[in-house]
Amino acid sequence: xxxxxxxxxxxxxxxxxxxxxxxxxxxxxxxxxxxxxxxxxxxxxxxxxxxxxxxxxxxxxxxxxxxxxxxxxxxxxxxxxxxxxxxxxxxxxxxxxxxxxxxxxxxxxxxxxxxxxxxxxxxxxxxxxxxxxxxxxxxxxxxxxxxxxxxx
Amino acid sequence: xxxxxxxxxxxxxxxxxxxxxxxxxxxxxxxxxxxxxxxxxxxxxxxxxxxxxxxxxxxxxxxxxxxxxxxxxxxxxxxxx
Numbered sequence: 001x002x003x004x005x006x007x008x009x010x011x012x013x014x015x016x017x018x019x020x021x022x023x024x025x026x027x028x029x030x031x032x033x034x035x036x037x038x039x040x041x042x043x044x045x046x047x048x049x050x051x052x053x054x055x056x057x058x059x060x061x062x063x064x065x066x067x068x069x070x071x072x073x074x075x076x077x078x079x080x081x082x083x084x085x086x087x088x089x090x091x092x093x094x095x096x097x098x099x100x101x102x103x104x105x106x107x108x109x110x111x112x113x114x115x116x117x118x119x120x121x122x123x124x125x126x127x128x129x130x131x132x133x134x135x136x137x138x139x140x141x142x143x144x145x146x147x148x149x150x151x152x
Numbered sequence: 153x154x155x156x157x158x159x160x161x162x163x164x165x166x167x168x169x170x171x172x173x174x175x176x177x178x179x180x181x182x183x184x185x186x187x188x189x190x191x192x193x194x195x196x197x198x199x200x201x202x203x204x205x206x207x208x209x210x211x212x213x214x215x216x217x218x219x220x221x222x223x224x225x226x227x228x229x230x231x232x233x
Contacts, residue, residue, distance in 0.1 A: 033233050051232075052161050052225060055209040080232055092233050112233065120206070120225075121232030122162035134163040135231040138200075 001075040002068070004060035006053045006121075011079045016095035020075040027101035029108040033092040035085045039135070043128035049082045049091060052120040056080065063114040067096075071107040074098045078111065080121055091123075154179050156218060158186060159225035168195035177218060183207065184214035186224060199226070 001020070013032055021028050035047050064076040075097045085091055094111050098104040116137075123135045153176040165171050168190075175189040183205045190196050190203075204227040205212055211227070218224055 049232075050162055052159065052206070052227065054223075055206055055225065056232075058209045116230075116233040118211075118230065119232045120161065120227050120230050122228060123231045124162070134166075134228070136163075136229045137231055138229040 002061060002064040002077075004057050004064060004078045005080075006051050006056050007079050007081050008083050009081075011081055011090045011093045013090060013093050013095075016077045016079065016093050019077050020095045020097040022075065022097070024099060025075065025097035025104075026099050027104040028095065028097040029101075029104045030096075031092070031094040031108055031112045032090055033112075035087050035089050035091060037087050039125055042125075044087075044125050045128050046084060046086045046126045047091070048084045048124045048126070048132075049080070050122050050124070051080065051082050053082075056119050056121055059119045060115065063111055063118065066114070067107040067110050070110065071103040072098060074103055074107040076107065076111060078115065080115075080119070082121070153177065154181060154218075154220050156186065156220065156222070156224055158190065159223070161225070162228045164195075164198065164226055164228050167198040168193060181218055182214060183212050183216045183218060183224075186218055187214070187226070190226060200229075203227070204229075 037044055060078045077095045080092045096104050096108045124132055126132050155176050157172050157174050159172050160168050177185040206225045208223050
């Protein structure tokens with residue numbers, strides 16, 4: 001069972017947990033990403049997220065499919081939010097369940113790491129000094145392991 | 153030549169001043185031709201040496217052929233999560 005979505009409304013985290021839980025699952029994990037008040041030493045007041053929605057949904061589904069291939073019969077729901085978020089707002093939530101804890105935990109870690117590496121979502125940080133900036137995780141290290149290796 | 157619409161997002165959309173631009177690439181053109189055409193447009197200077205490109209919603213290297221009617225997008229460094 002896989003479901004992925006890009007959403008504009010607040011993410012219902014308990015709802016995602018309930019969605020992946022079944023009579024056959026004995027372990028449910030949840031990753032929740034929230035807006036933090038500092039980035040590289042600068043005070044952050046909020047983040048505006050945007051996405052290439054159609055591809056983001058496809059890429060999240062591919063990641064969840066890979067997780068099932070690697071870790072077994074996990075149930076995975078991924079929701080990423082877009083729009084203007086303030087501190088502590090949930091930007092992403094990933095719920096994973098399995099009969100046993102190890103596959104659920106492993107699939108959880110795999111899914112968030114691959115999401116951050118591959119899913120076409122962007123964040124524009126707003127700072128306390130009034131500036132705004134698109135976050136570029138590759139800027140600090142041009143050969144960062146993060147970027148998909150598909151350039152020209 | 154083949155005309156293609158290229159989708160732009162986030163920092164690239166701001167640099168090019170549009171959510172999509174129309175470019176022309178040689179018939180039997182590739183992703184590399186798409187990038188070359190984008191570089192000469194106003195705003196094209198923001199593209200890194202190896203920009204990410206998606207064809208029909210999949211990351212595609214420079215050698216991949218592009219055809220009219222495909223969904224082509226140039227992808228800024230992703231920062232989800």
